[in-house]
Amino acid sequence: MRRLAAWSVLESLPAFASGFLLAQAIDRGFLAGEPLVGLWWLAALAAVYALGAVGTRQIYPWLAATVEPLRDSLVADVAAAALNRMADQAGGTAGAGVSQLTEQVEAVRALLGTALRNVRQLLAAGLAALLGLTLLSPLLGLVIFLPVALALTLFAAFLGVQVRRYRAVVRHAERIGESATAIVQGVRDVVACAAEDRAARTVAEAIDAQAEALRSFARSRLVRLPVLALGVHLPLLVLLALAPYLTEHGQLTAGQVAGGISYLITGLQPGIILLVDAGGTLLLSLAVILGRLAEICTGSDRTSPATPKSVATSYDIEADHVTFAYAPEAEPVLADLSLHIPEGTHLAVVGPSGTGKSTLANVLTGLVQPQRGGVTLGKVPLPGLDTAHLRSAITLIPQESYVFAGTLHENLTYLRPHATTAQVDEAVDAMGLTPTMSRLGGYDADIPPGGGTLSHGERQLITLARAYLSAAPVIILDEATSHLHPAAEARAEQALAGREGTLIVIAHRISSAQRAHQVLLLDGSSPLLGTHHTLLDLSPLYAELVGHWQR
Numbered sequence: 181m182r183r184l185a186a187w188s189v190l191e192s193l194p195a196f197a198s199g200f201l202l203a204q205a206i207d208r209g210f211l212a213g214e215p216l217v218g219l220w221w222l223a224a225l226a227a228v229y230a231l232g233a234v235g236t237r238q239i240y241p242w243l244a245a246t247v248e249p250l251r252d253s254l255v256a257d258v259a260a261a262a263l264n265r266m267a268d269q270a271g272g273t274a275g276a277g278v279s280q281l282t283e284q285v286e287a288v289r290a291l292l293g294t295a296l297r298n299v300r301q302l303l304a305a306g307l308a309a310l311l312g313l314t315l316l317s318p319l320l321g322l323v324i325f326l327p328v329a330l331a332l333t334l335f336a337a338f339l340g341v342q343v344r345r346y347r348a349v350v351r352h353a354e355r356i357g358e359s360a361t362a363i364v365q366g367v368r369d370v371v372a373c374a375a376e377d378r379a380a381r382t383v384a385e386a387i388d389a390q391a392e393a394l395r396s397f398a399r400s401r402l403v404r405l406p407v408l409a410l411g412v413h414l415p416l417l418v419l420l421a422l423a424p425y426l427t428e429h430g431q432l433t434a435g436q437v438a439g440g441i442s443y444l445i446t447g448l449q450p451g452i453i454l455l456v457d458a459g460g461t462l463l464l465s466l467a468v469i470l471g472r473l474a475e476i477c478t479g480s481d482r483t484s485p486a487t488p489k490s491v492a493t494s495y496d497i498e499a500d501h502v503t504f505a506y507a508p509e510a511e512p513v514l515a516d517l518s519l520h521i522p523e524g525t526h527l528a529v530v531g532p533s534g535t536g537k538s539t540l541a542n543v544l545t546g547l548v549q550p551q552r553g554g555v556t557l558g559k560v561p562l563p564g565l566d567t568a569h570l571r572s573a574i575t576l577i578p579q580e581s582y583v584f585a586g587t588l589h590e591n592l593t594y595l596r597p598h599a600t601t602a603q604v605d606e607a608v609d610a611m612g613l614t615p616t617m618s619r620l621g622g623y624d625a626d627i628p629p630g631g632g633t634l635s636h637g638e639r640q641l642i643t644l645a646r647a648y649l650s651a652a653p654v655i656i657l658d659e660a661t662s663h664l665h666p667a668a669e670a671r672a673e674q675a676l677a678g679r680e681g682t683l684i685v686i687a688h689r690i691s692s693a694q695r696a697h698q699v700l701l702l703d704g705s706s707p708l709l710g711t712h713h714t715l716l717d718l719s720p721l722y723a724e725l726v727g728h729w730q731r
């Protein structure tokens with residue numbers, strides 16, 4: 181940087197000397213009736229330009245020597261930070277993240293190269309011109325310096341606002357990329373769940389936010405107008421307005437006026453215009469991208485410090501005084517519910533419609549958070565568990581079967597993509613899915629969007645086989661057998677209960693409760709837990725439900 185600065189002095193020599201030499205050529209040569217002398221001064225000016233060119237030539241190696249090592253160390257820091265942070269995130273796409281960041285480093289390299297080449301050159305020329313002007317005529321120097329200083333102060337005062345607003349633009353652009361990437365990666369799930377509109381809304385919101393951020397940034401750029409008026413137009417106007425008076429009173433010669441105009445037009449004005457226009461956006465981009473990279477390297481871009489999440493080592497489920505309502509003013513669906521489900525239990529949940537059975541499944545899975553009380557898995561509160569771990573520990577199968585466009589094999593192994601053929605065969609056999617598989621033409625049979633010709637029962641069997649195949653120690657079926665006939669339901673439930681681990685069945689038929697070790701009766705007020713037989717004795721509501729089911 182020091183060498184760059186030193187060669188910049190030589191490079192800006194023409195800007196410093198041009199007005200003075202031009203003034204000499206006019207005053208001592210052409211206006212004094214000595215054209216040859218005038219030409220000599222102009223020849224001196226040409227020589228100074230040649231010297232300046234030597235300075236420019238010497239700048240280039242030092243430009244590269246400044247920019248390239250900076251780029252190398254930035255790439256190393258940023259890639260290391262990105263890889264570290266993605267190693268912390270399960271399922272992080274390190275490759276994409278690092279390539280996006282190294283692109284930003286390339287942008288820094290290009291911007292810094294341009295800034296050091298052009299902005300430095302014109303700013304040095306502007307400064308040299310101002311200095312030359314002051315030496316040529318201290319009075320002119322002062323008169324020009326005042327509006328220029330005012331313009332630069334105004335520019336500097338608004339630079340912070342511009343940087344903040346430009347940073348918001350960059351952040352919103354990143355958000356568009358993130359939300360679009362998430363949707364593209366999960367497009368199969370988006371289509372299978374008919375969530376296209378919601379996905380489109382998510383991206384649209386990010387795009388609207390960026391448009392607003394761009395408008396706000398554009399408004400902050402309006403400050404360039406008064407800056408250009410003060411720094412570029414006013415000095416020339418002042419010089420031209422004062423020139424007749426000052427020359428008449430012997431304060432300035434005609435050559436000095438011409439020299440002063442030359443300083444303004446060839447030195448000062450281009451410097452200020454570039455600083456405000458191209459240089460402004462260039463320096464802003466540089467500041468914002470470097471700031472982003474620094475945040476990534478220091479980890480300060482995360483909204484909250486990453487607290488290490490736990491994993492459960494056992495799978496007892498404990499609900500402790502859980503109260504949950506769908507809205508603050510709504511009646512709680514679950515009120516002060518406490519429940520212990522030891523690992524390995526087969527529990528059936530029964531109750532009239534609307535008493536909160538599905539809600540309980542969502543609370544136990546951590547999909548919704550209770551307003552009071554909490555749920556633990558293996559003594560770890562659900563919010564403290566690593567999300568990926570929680571999702572792989574508890575498989576929730578809802579009544580609406582999630583079958584997506586893909587092969588039958590892909591649908592079966594959705595929760596265990598690396599299952600062996602023997603494991604898949606076992607799951608298919610256990611769920612009684614073999615006839616369906618034969619009908620479809622084997623594991624490679626394509627299932628079209630929406631499930632094609634699959635019956636509701638077949639779809640449910642596919643999702644049940646998927647749950648059977650998953651390594652989840654806890655499976656929750658939320659009326660997931662509602663389309664199966666009783667024998668098929670019994671076969672599937674018994675197979676799932678025979679796996680190691682916990683099975684919670686939100687019962688669709690009384691037979692589900694009869695098969696379970698424990699039955700939880702939800703009736704909207706005081707839940708009851710017992711066996712099928714104890715509840716029959718204890719609870720008229722349960723007896724009524726059983727009677728209703730058996731009719």
Ligand SMILES: Nc1ncnc2c1ncn2[C@@H]1O[C@H](COP(=O)(O)OP(=O)(O)OP(=O)(O)O)[C@@H](O)[C@H]1O
Nearest residue numbers: 506507513531532533534535536537538539540659
């Ligand atoms: N997303 C929601 N927003 C607001 N209220 C909801 C929501 N989901 C469920 N509810 C309400 O919460 C109550 C319990 O619903 P839930 O689906 O948990 O009951 P359920 O016992 O599973 O019913 P069913 O046997 O009919 O499936 C109902 O009154 C229901 O209308």
